[in-house]
Amino acid sequence: MQRSAQVMALRTPTSVQAARVLLTAVAISHVVVPVLMSVNQSALRNQIATQHPDFGAGEVARSAVIAVTSGAVFHGILLALCALLVWKLATARPWTRRLATVSQLLSVVFSVVSWSSSPMFHTVIPVICAAQILTVALLWFPSTAREFFAQRS
Template identity: 45%
Template sequence: MTMRAARFLLIAVALVHVVIPAVMWWQRGQLHDQIARENPGLPPAGVNGAVEVALIAAAVFHAVFAILNLWLARRLATGRGQIATTIVQLLAAAFSIVSWRSSPMFHAVIPVVTAAELLTVVLVWLPSRETRRPATP
């Protein structure tokens, strides 16, 4: 049951990684205003360029983590991948700090996703019923 829950969380987090760049693209005006506000000396063409770079970087970063999470969910289904899952989820949680600092756009989502990533780490290391050995008398 714990591996099933971990796999569910990995798939849910993968979906979030797909949605975030789409929301950023959809809210690119808000992103533009934020970059312009934080960089008042940047000319309009520079702000537009920074928006494009931010959108491309977000798409690549989140695509990588979406794919990794789906791959990890598949690995866990075979009883493997606990170490890789732990490393990827801890890295993602650390990267959340960067996301938190860089944009307030996702402040409501970041703590929830980070909690799911950390819970996934806990779940992959909890013994499941399938792996428990019967007690010896």
């Protein structure tokens, strides 16, 4: 069984291997973001208080907890999806490329929400978005990637 996995890895095009590496980096970001939000809750509370001056201290604190919790759930789902894709892209099944494309492009769109809601990750969001767009490009544009996924159609 291990031998067939090694043979499959040898036939996986460089562009697909690079996409898997980028997806691994994106997956790591989905771990880091909620951890940093949790660690920096005071900064998050300050941002919420600045954006909503009519909120009392209790409401600001609850909003921060909700933001951290929802961020952890959202990024946890995306982490699991990225991990699945890193694992399954090497199988050359066309659905994996389509799922990677849709999920990564939607993540770029969702990043707009993160960008507009908090400046906490303004330096990281463009880098992650670039990695996600490059991942999609690596899965669709090189002829070796197209042939790789076409063989399982």
